[in-house]
Amino acid sequence: xxxxxxxxxxxxxxxxxxxxxxxxxxxxxxxxxxxxxxxxxxxxxxxxxxxxxxxxxxxxxxxxxxxxxxxxxxxxxxxxxxxxxxxxxxxxxxxxxxxxxxxxxxxxxxxxxxxxxxxxxxxxxxxxxxxxxxxxxxxxxxxxxxxxxxxxxxxxxxxxxxxxxxxxxxxxxxxxxxxxxxxxxxxxxxxxxxxxxxxxxxxxxxxxxxxxxxxxxxxxxxxxxxxxxxxxxxxxxxxxxxxxxxxxxxxxxxxxxxxxxxxxxxxxxxxxxxxxxxxxxxxxxxxxxxxxxxxxxxxxxxxxxxxxxxxxxxxxxxxxx
Numbered sequence: 001x002x003x004x005x006x007x008x009x010x011x012x013x014x015x016x017x018x019x020x021x022x023x024x025x026x027x028x029x030x031x032x033x034x035x036x037x038x039x040x041x042x043x044x045x046x047x048x049x050x051x052x053x054x055x056x057x058x059x060x061x062x063x064x065x066x067x068x069x070x071x072x073x074x075x076x077x078x079x080x081x082x083x084x085x086x087x088x089x090x091x092x093x094x095x096x097x098x099x100x101x102x103x104x105x106x107x108x109x110x111x112x113x114x115x116x117x118x119x120x121x122x123x124x125x126x127x128x129x130x131x132x133x134x135x136x137x138x139x140x141x142x143x144x145x146x147x148x149x150x151x152x153x154x155x156x157x158x159x160x161x162x163x164x165x166x167x168x169x170x171x172x173x174x175x176x177x178x179x180x181x182x183x184x185x186x187x188x189x190x191x192x193x194x195x196x197x198x199x200x201x202x203x204x205x206x207x208x209x210x211x212x213x214x215x216x217x218x219x220x221x222x223x224x225x226x227x228x229x230x231x232x233x234x235x236x237x238x239x240x241x242x243x244x245x246x247x248x249x250x251x252x253x254x255x256x257x258x259x260x261x262x263x264x265x266x267x268x269x270x271x272x273x274x275x276x277x278x279x280x281x282x283x284x285x286x287x288x289x290x291x292x293x294x295x296x297x298x299x300x301x302x303x304x305x306x307x308x309x310x311x312x313x314x315x316x317x318x319x320x321x
Contacts, residue, residue, distance in 0.1 A: 037062045040176045043086050045094035045102045046073040047293045048155035049117060051303045053093050055190045056169050060179040064089075066102055073292050077101050083109070091115060091175055093168060098152045113175040120167030121160045123150040126221035155291065157222035158201065158307070162194040193304055201227050204311050209319025210259035214251065214283070216273055217266060219290035229318070232260075234277065252281045262317035264288035267297040286313050 039062040044050035046067040053063045066082060067073050076099050078086075083105045086092060091113035094102050106114055154160040169187030173180035205227045213224075218233035232254065234247070254260065262284045265274035271285060278285045289298060289306050300306035314320075 041090045043089040043092045045099055049093045052165050052168050056172060056183055056186045058182060058186045060182060073099055078105050095152055113171060115168055115171045117164045121154055121163040125149050126151040151221045153219045154222055156220055157226045158194045158198040160222060162191050165190050197304060197307055201311055204315050204320055207321040212258035212260050213317055214260055215264040215288055217290055248280045255281050255283060262286050286317060288313055
């Protein structure tokens with residue numbers, strides 16, 4: 001594997017805070033929006049699932065989300081009303097193990113079509129990877145159950161995301177056969193977008209000065225592995241803490257050894273940690289968006305646009321030729 005990952009206490013699993021969904025046309029707090037419309041009613045667990053449902057479903061679906069604007073997906077708790085509304089939907093699209101409350105609600109619901117994205121591609125364990133520069137192991141046992149030992153961030157790899165999209169399309173076709181042809185057509189169009197994105201990443205990151213990037217959230221394991229990069233997550237930090245002097249020294253050494261120029265942080269998480277590290281290590285800072293939600297702060301209006309922005313950020317940080 002090309003991924004060297006240091007698990008982060010507090011932020012490896014909990015990710016960015018306030019990950020909103022600014023593109024929703026209807027709020028899931030509206031019972032009419034969640035089900036019983038004249039369309040194929042789909043409840044999505046959070047933005048990457050919402051995007052797939054909207055792109056594949058097109059005009060035939062009514063998509064709502066369980067993760068409201070400003071909510072942090074991993075720690076989502078559902079209201080009794082939301083749980084009831086979930087049962088009224090024609091289908092639910094979710095990513096098992098990412099949101100325990102959603103897993104429980106889906107299991108207890110009477111929704112006929114339950115689409116678990118983790119069954120549509122292969123998940124990998126990015127936590128048991130060898131560590132260079134001293135070889136320390138920083139597994140956080142308290143988070144192992146929540147992630148089931150597997151990295152859930154499959155949507156940040158366009159190839160895996162496309163595999164999921166294909167499975168979602170087949171599920172839609174089976175559940176709503178009257179519009180199967182359109183679902184296939186829409187899925188093909190989405191597949192072309194994702195193939196184009198994959199090609200752009202391959203070409204853009206093929207020749208770079210360095211293959212290592214620093215991030216405060218270890219969400220980019222699949223992306224790093226896909227494109228021959230090494231993700232180095234800042235270990236032992238929550239969003240409000242600062243790196244220890246020992247960790248700063250270690251990262252300074254790694255930055256020099258690997259030609260690292262940039263510490264990435266997320267749009268909706270405090271940049272305090274990244275800026276502290278960058279200042280002490282003489283590095284720059286920039287945003288790498290884990291795309292768990294779209295808000296007004298996002299560098300793009302949808303999945304593809306933000307992924308393109310992420311590519312530009314990586315090209316600049318890695319010294320793409």
